[in-house]
Amino acid sequence: MAFSGVLAPVLTPFDAQLDPDLPRWLQLCRALLSEGCSGLAIFGTTSEANSLSFEERARMLEALVTDGVDARALMPGTGCCALPDTVQLTKIAVEAGCGGVLMLPPFYYKNPSEEGIYRNFANVIERVNDSRLRIYLYHIPQVSQVGFSLPLIERLRRAFPSMVVGIKDSSGDWNNTKAMLEACKGFEIFVGSEKFLLANLAGGGAGCITATANINAKAIARLFRERSQGLQDEVNTVRALLESRPLIAALKAVVAQRTGHPGWRRMRPPLVELSEREAQDLIARLA
């Protein structure tokens, strides 16, 4: 199963001890699928996944599959700084039947050579050693500081054509996505914001994996189906309201209000929640 359409990098709720709140997380996962998301990119940047331990991610994935969600619709983030962590987490995802994994490059050491990033992925693929593996590269240079150039993408595709199958371009730079669409035929290209959804689809892209799907999935899924500029303008308006604030905190404030559970606003350090006033202001503007 190849992915297409709208995927949500699902927010992670925390309880009063700052541990993942599994029941509320499962509830959001199910809601997003029922609202039209074609898949769940759990453990993304928006999920505060890099603030979760290896064991927490493993436990959450197991709970989600046990809960009955079709693993083929899951694209968990499995790229860690340390090769053994990436390998183990990816193995767990593949063995659980996940349709793919969204893989960050190792992001502690800056300005790594392309050879170094290539070796990381080659090592992961060799060690996972499972023909079911489908890797989506996670390009988010403004956060990870380490990204994927076109030559590196092409080198990885040539070496592992059945395994390196797509990319999420979260650079926010449409010219970068455009260059990928032109250079990487047959690659499943997702944009990291619904702002670029129509343009991406027109260029042969696969869809979007977008933070705001956590609160606006229905409208974005409808835009994917109907492909109208009017719908594009509508989702852009909602996106702009959220993007002008700390995005993850803003999304959590909206989910807290909708579910009536203020605890949804909690974040793990180093991220912090919106103040009460900021949250009220955002909710008033969205309404």
Add this chain to the structure above:
Amino acid sequence: MAFSGVLAPVLTPFDAQLDPDLPRWLQLCRALLSEGCSGLAIFGTTSEANSLSFEERARMLEALVTDGVDARALMPGTGCCALPDTVQLTKIAVEAGCGGVLMLPPFYYKNPSEEGIYRNFANVIERVNDSRLRIYLYHIPQVSQVGFSLPLIERLRRAFPSMVVGIKDSSGDWNNTKAMLEACKGFEIFVGSEKFLLANLAGGGAGCITATANINAKAIARLFRERSQGLQDEVNTVRALLESRPLIAALKAVVAQRTGHPGWRRMRPPLVELSEREAQDLIARLA
């Protein structure tokens, strides 16, 4: 025991499977102590520690203490992206009797607020909950991208005066170290390069924690004891030769040559070793 003098962020050797080569690592740890290092800052940036899994770090620390090295001389790096990892690794270090820990801030999310970084450290301290804990802040903004401002340092010291006891300033910016020396009286300030050792000591600093101690410990320790400009100039010359190359790879090439074990050159992705020609050139120049 407070730290002072020259600490080495010990290199991590890897075997042919890219697993940590424990016997060779223990050998280097013992050699560095016998050459005059007052402590070992294992699991630093130079140690490729962020390319090691949690379990690997825990196992290595246990092996080192079991091998008979005085844990009070150890300042392991324990700062991870995820709060539970930092807490657990720090607990392991404190329970092993380590004299301190060198703690990175969470480094995935960029431009975190000072409140967010503060909360991270407050949470770690509360959860480790052990009066023996001694934290040295690890300031290396050019790599971690997340650093410590003077107001944040002062806030942490005021809140946790017996636990937040020092800092390693690896910014490479002497003006930053100077400002810390002036503002943070009683704080144990280490520079991240022996280039600034004399200046740091003159300003009341505690010493240096420096990558090049892996291959030049005797001379740097002598500089610490004798404090002469002539010795400073000598260590600077060696440093300059190494710094003009990828530093960790260069250090490993030198250790490989000295120990006669070419495997010492191996690095985990995303880092790559020097080419044979680069290694030979470096070794010729050092001789």
